Amino acid sequence: MSEYIDYLEMLFDSGENRDIFDKKIAELFPAIIYVFDVEQKRLKFINKKVSDFLGFTYEDIREGNLDTLIFKDDQQLVQQELEKFYTLQNNDSYAYNCRLNHKQGHWRHFRTLGSVLRRKEDGHAASILFIAQDITDQLKSEEEIKAVQELFDETEELLQLGSWSYDIVKKTIHWTNGLYKLFEYTRAELPVITREFYYELISPDDRAGLEAAIKNAYESRSGFEYEYEVITKNKNHKIVSTKAKVVTDTGGTPSKLVGMTRDVTPFRNFERDRERSIRELNRSNRELEEFAYVASHDLQEPLRKISTFGERLQAKFSETLGKEGVLYLERILASTENMRILIDNLLEFSRTTRSSRAFEKVDLNTVIATVKMDLELKIEENNAQIIITSLPKIEAVPSEMKQLFNNLLSNSIKFKKPAVDPVIEIGTEKIGKQEKEKHHLPADKEFFKIYIKDNGIGFEEEYAERIFQIFQRLHGKAEYPGSGIGLAICKKIADNHGGVMYAEGKLGAGATFILILPEKQS
Template structure:
């Protein structure tokens, strides 16, 4: 209770004091340079001084009161230098001029202002002891007031100057006279302001004509509309950038100019860095981005637009707009990757396909990482076009496979040329020789037997050579791949084999087959060899059945090592209920001239499945065989999809 009584006692003393007491604090906490202060306390005298009433001004901004702007400037100076400021001001109340002494001093985290009324016998300044009331004292009072205004202007960080127009004989503005300029200009230009005032702007700085400053000021004076501009000036070989606001006032212009040289230097450095980054991105064929996860906005570098075939800022910065470029089959993959990255704040590294402005399909790789700033999460990363890289890798893999295959074929051909191909020729030569030795002029039954053997061997030799030629020419086709409907391929083959199928009462069932990129006559040969193989190796007493199935699989989810991970494949399955084969032959069955049965049991040369394998490989696919003796066989083909 005693504390409360003491507080009320001292509050009454302060409120009833003859001096106006005002405590203000910066509107921005902790700032020593602000555009306004909030009144935290004002006694009765202060309320009356600023508002001409007894109403409390506590909590109001100081800037809204008369002389508030000048006090704010000095308050900033007091907080910065921690030194008090004392000056005199005059105020007209009713018809009388009242003089006041103002003291501004730092107090805790704000500023304390004491305003005391000066009586006639005590009013003086440092240079005059004259009492107020006579002509000399009134003149001195005006001088003090002017000095206060000049002090306020000189303490400002901006250049403040007042210009008066200079007219020619046609009453047109030809120049502007520098009527007043504060000390800040002298600090920037490194010369006395007294030497600047009194000159015209074109006398002081002739380039004001060619840099457009004079034209802007003339337009401001004529139209009365405010103008803003930023220009570079050279003072004593030093570059200074000034940002200026011109305002028409009375019969002249008042200019407020701020030194923005440092900002311009930063801007120039940033421009150079951005230019270097842009050039580096162009050379590396990459672009960069910054994604505001909270606003779903993405800021792209210029090269990102180029990668997508657009001009700068031609598409907006929304996340959904990026998704619109994606290939439909990659949409869920990309959304899922970004969703997991946002949730776990883990590094994102993903390859996806996009359509450019020209509807070209390109492969893009995005690598991004997450970081937090000012409570917001962002993702920064790069986007690079990896189409050529993937194509090169695919071509390299294909070339390596072709090289291995060619080497293997050469070895096998050497074996064939040295043994299998020579066998029919040797028989022909042997029997022809015997025929000449034993029968001349006519043929006996024995000779006829020899002749039959010659014919049999010759036929086999012909088929062998034909198949061998077919095998060797698979990779030598000049025809370019195109869209091929596999349903048409199957129908053509079934029509060719129709009589044989009917003779065996065979049943061929197929699902609807897709469209692939390939060479039609080779694909027809592939289907004919596989279906013909199933019709050849049938079980006695069992109706032959052949099923053809189709599906789409991803290379990275298949257990087949030969498939590329970033490509989708059409999977074709040819399943029959024939005699089948043992598991140990499922790899060997595709080797050239490889036969699992004697030539007396089943006709053939051992090249049919080798040709199938070569056709599939020439289409960048792979073929596999699976069988079980007595239960049938299954041949599976993987061909790349169109997309």
């Protein structure tokens, strides 16, 4: 823009009247042109472009007051900048940035270049010629580019990756900030990155594999993805994954290789730890399951003998044993039966843990209907009322669903209030995002919440988790018979299906058992 200053000075000194001068300037320059009188501190001239850029007319600039144009927060800055023009020598020019007011109330950024137009006899500036170009859009673009770059850098840091490009002809590599951080270098330490230097960072065991992947990408004019180990500046070993594409010139010859390299060390370490933990957990579970199964199975034989010989003793020697002896024998037989039920339930729990998980489409309405038929006698004896709204179809293990609802309905009937007929309500609804987050369930799957609500004796809220633990009981066996395994089996079935089970209740006011099950299995 400085080359225009001399031409404008020539026009201004040409002796032509202001209108002709203003017209020529308006035609030639997309900028605000004005002359500032140093001694009077006012504008001597301003072109009509001020209307195009700022909406002001020449008449709006009262008595040539420059402050009318300058944004109030920049007025002190402009005064300081003007001082620098007063001391310019010869045909030197100087430029500064400031904001100028628009007549409608907002402001725009301008880059103002100026030079002394006339000097006094003592050589000091008498008037100064200025060209002010609107750079608002340019600055906005620069700010956007800066913001995008900052966001890009933050994203790279967050994802622990960096971008790069390799010039095949020059054999030099350009890294983004993310890669400098990944390899623990600064730009000052590595102003130039060569192919040879980068290969020195790669583990010797992986160099040939990466080279082969790159060669294949060149030949196929495509790309590659390769995972390998690198050694950083601080001798840290990292596992990185590189994905790249070949860029060809107009003749189809590979000219560049561009790509991204990501630090996947935490993921690979996590996977190894997870696999090790899963193997250890599976081994432990297998041993526990085998122990429970074998122990339960082996206990059956002595238990059968106790039961058999106890019954023979009762049949043949009741009179000899007397009333007290018979009482003791009856207690032995009752305890034997309780033990048999407990072992059967333990075996059932073990089988649930070892589920084959043969999932298929299951209509829960059909499951409930089957369970009601199985419990028909118990329902009639207790005059129980079961109210069911339409239930969904889900992918599940049919036998486990039957066992789950059998246990829950039996439970609700068993723990009824004295002299009060049981009323059991079963309903369902889909859960939303917040409930998925609450129970740590995957957001991309649909889940149904199924509730089984009764009007029974309920329980205190502090026992809401305890009732699902194996062998945990809140009531005596004489009062409410059972082994304390039924609800534990229910929860295990829910877990096997990738779901959630919990209970809500209030002592004397009934209980609600809530199942959250996925519509489809993975």
